[in-house]
Amino acid sequence: MPFTHHLFVRSCLVAAIAGAGLATLMPQSAEAHRRWLLPSATVLAGEDGMVSVDAAASNGLFVFEHRPLPLDTLVITGPAGDTVEPTVIGTGAYRSVFDVPLKQQGTYRIALASDGWAGTYQHAGEQHRWRGTQADIATSIPADATNVVLGETSSRTETFVTLGLPDARALALTGSGIEMIPVTHPNDLVAGEPAQMRMIVDGQPAPGLKVEFVQGGTRYRDNAGVEELTTDADGMLTLTAPQPGLFYMETAHEGVSQSGSPRRMSYTAVLEFLPL
Amino acid sequence: MKKILALAAAGMLAVPAHAEELEVALEIPRLRIAEYHRPYVAMWVETESGKTAATLNVWYDTDAKGEDGRKWLPDLRTWWRRAGRAMTMPADGISGPTRAPGQYRVRHASGSKPLSALAPGNYRLQVEAAREVGGRELVTIPFQWPPRRAATASARGTTELGTVRLITRP
Numbered sequence: 001m002p003f004t005h006h007l008f009v010r011s012c013l014v015a016a017i018a019g020a021g022l023a024t025l026m027p028q029s030a031e032a033h034r035r036w037l038l039p040s041a042t043v044l045a046g047e048d049g050m051v052s053v054d055a056a057a058s059n060g061l062f063v064f065e066h067r068p069l070p071l072d073t074l075v076i077t078g079p080a081g082d083t084v085e086p087t088v089i090g091t092g093a094y095r096s097v098f099d100v101p102l103k104q105q106g107t108y109r110i111a112l113a114s115d116g117w118a119g120t121y122q123h124a125g126e127q128h129r130w131r132g133t134q135a136d137i138a139t140s141i142p143a144d145a146t147n148v149v150l151g152e153t154s155s156r157t158e159t160f161v162t163l164g165l166p167d168a169r170a171l172a173l174t175g176s177g178i179e180m181i182p183v184t185h186p187n188d189l190v191a192g193e194p195a196q197m198r199m200i201v202d203g204q205p206a207p208g209l210k211v212e213f214v215q216g217g218t219r220y221r222d223n224a225g226v227e228e229l230t231t232d233a234d235g236m237l238t239l240t241a242p243q244p245g246l247f248y249m250e251t252a253h254e255g256v257s258q259s260g261s262p263r264r265m266s267y268t269a270v271l272e273f274l275p276l
Numbered sequence: 277m278k279k280i281l282a283l284a285a286a287g288m289l290a291v292p293a294h295a296e297e298l299e300v301a302l303e304i305p306r307l308r309i310a311e312y313h314r315p316y317v318a319m320w321v322e323t324e325s326g327k328t329a330a331t332l333n334v335w336y337d338t339d340a341k342g343e344d345g346r347k348w349l350p351d352l353r354t355w356w357r358r359a360g361r362a363m364t365m366p367a368d369g370i371s372g373p374t375r376a377p378g379q380y381r382v383r384h385a386s387g388s389k390p391l392s393a394l395a396p397g398n399y400r401l402q403v404e405a406a407r408e409v410g411g412r413e414l415v416t417i418p419f420q421w422p423p424r425r426a427a428t429a430s431a432r433g434t435t436e437l438g439t440v441r442l443i444t445r446p
Contacts, residue, residue, distance in 0.1 A: 045361070046344040165361045188357070276354055 033057040033066050035268050036248055037110055037159040039100075042187050042272040049102035049163045053086075053110060056095040061216040061248050062270075064094035069157070071096050073114040077170040079106025079163075102163040107187060109170040111158035115177065118264075119150035151262035154178070159270040162187035175203035178253055178267035183236070189273045191244040197237045201253050201265065205235030209251050213239055216246040241273035295385040296422045297445040300332065302403060303438025306377035313408040314374035315436055316348060318355035319382065321391075321399050328359040329399060330390040333382050334371045351406035354414055386422060394421055405436040417442045 040052040054062075055069035068091045076084040089097040100110060118131040123145040130150070132140055141148060154177030160170075166185040173179050183196035199206045213227040231237045241247055250268045257263040300319055317335040322328050334355075337345030346365050350356040365371050369389055384391045399421055406412040413436035417429045423444035430441040 043350050043356070043361075044347070045349045045356070046347040048344075049347070190357070274353060274357075276357065 032266075033059055034061065034248060034250060035069060035112075035155075035157045036062060036270050037069075037112065037157055038062050038246070038270055039110065039159050039161050039272075042159075042161045043274065044102060044161065044163045046163070051100050051102065051161050052089075053098055053100060053159070054095045055098070055112065055157075058094075059218075061214060061218045062246060063219055066094065068092060068094060068096040069112060071098060071112070073112045074098070075111050075113060076100055077109040077111070079104045079108065079167055079169055081169045081172065084108060100161070102161070105164035106167040107160060107162045107170050107185070109158060109160055111156060113156045113158070113174070113177070115152070115154045117150050118153045119148070121145040121148040121150075151264060152257045154263065154265040156266070157268045160186040173200060173203060177202065177265045178206070178209075178251060180267065180269060186269075186271055189239075189241070189271055190276045191241045191273045192276075193240075195239045195241075195271075195273075197239060199231045199235045199237055199251065199267075201255070205231075206253065207231055207233045207235055209235065209237075209253060211237055211249055211251040214248045215241070215243075216248065239271070244273050244275040247271050247273060294446075295387050297383060297385050297443075298332075298391060298401075298419075298421075299381060299383045299443040299445075300401065300403065301379065301381045301439075301441040301443065303379050303440070304375055304377045304405070305433075305436070305438045307410075309410075311409055313410070314376055315405040315407040315410070316352055316374060317403065317405045318352045318360065319401065319403050320355060320359055321394065322358065322402055324398050324400070326358070329394055331355070331359050331363065331367075331370055332384055332390055334360070334365065334367070335374050336365070336371065338366060338371065338373045348406075348408065351408075351412065352404050353406070353412065354402065355404050396422060401440075401442050403433075403437060403440050405433070407436055411435050413437050415440045419444055422446065 035057045038054040055071060056064050057069055058064065058066040071088055074086065076086055078084040084100060086098040086100050089099065100108065102108060116131065116133050117137060121128050121130060121141055123142045130141060137150065156177055156179065166187045171182060173181065179200045181198040181200055183198055189195050199209045209231040211229045211231065213229055214225055218225065229237055248268065248270055252266040255263045304315060319332040320328055321330045321332065336349055349360055349365065352360060399419055401417045401419060402414060404414045413433050415431045415433045415437050417431050417440065419429060419442055423446050426445045428441055428443045430439055432439050
């Protein structure tokens, strides 16, 4: 157990900077690009179906202009609550692409979800940014690193598609990080009709969460079109799309983990509001 | 045994002594365009609050070569959300193939499906048409059920539907 002591030291360091604030902890968070999964369709019909999904990070919505999202944390949950295997087409300069076969009637949740650690340290006179798992802390950060500032991260980027009648088994909570309980089904969204969502942090309703809600097509308008919303006392959020289209929502929350280390959580989703 | 009884009951109900009738006469317009596909059409009855009471007819590509014609049923956006997604297609007595441009009439009688469950009240006939590489249009005609006397009401589509008439007879 050569690394036990090492890890213990790191934990102490982490605990020590817990109060330092996350602005210094993760400087990149303030300039993070939007992360999104863009499905080719959200409402489908027939014996079976197929959606193609683009995974990218960018500022413009939904423009492939910055970098692809890696697919190593991709999890697709099918209508029976089972895991659905995608066909990964590949990763290009600006986007990753995969197909999702829809063989069962019902709702699918397509998500990139990961829990890990991130932060900065100094080594040999240079500042390093670091990201990895808890196990990596001991192995990939040099033992003589200084100013080690680490915290837990939890991120979820997701979208939803339905073949036939919408159902809810794929929408079950995992209880970790920020999640959304769609009170209005995420594939039953219509422009002009308010949609209710409940935001959850580690399994509990999240009041006062600030949420960004933006329609796609930013390239073709002068206004950024960002609607700033806040969840109410019960964690409820009302999304109203003034016109049909694909919308992006994003929220983040900074807290403290059970072990006392800083914990940064983020959530993004792509939702389609249809015309009626 | 159960099936025979059910069929016998249905047979008896199909021609009751005083069946009220609902007839929809609609026009699928002829369009002078390069690429034309026959439209998908759904006709249904909904309550004043927008709840679906009965889907009357659905015309879709029941014989799409090598493809599942049901794939495009959600293009009938309003019907799909209000009723279609909860139904199984094809549906006996409701679904049928798409129709070429022309005049069509469909009739339904009280006491037999799909009108058998229609309680007295105020309703709307909804006729929705959606065409591949074309547009979508929804035409609405309010009516009362059961009709006290023969009545005709009409509405006019402007793109995907021509004139739609609803004739109700006691």
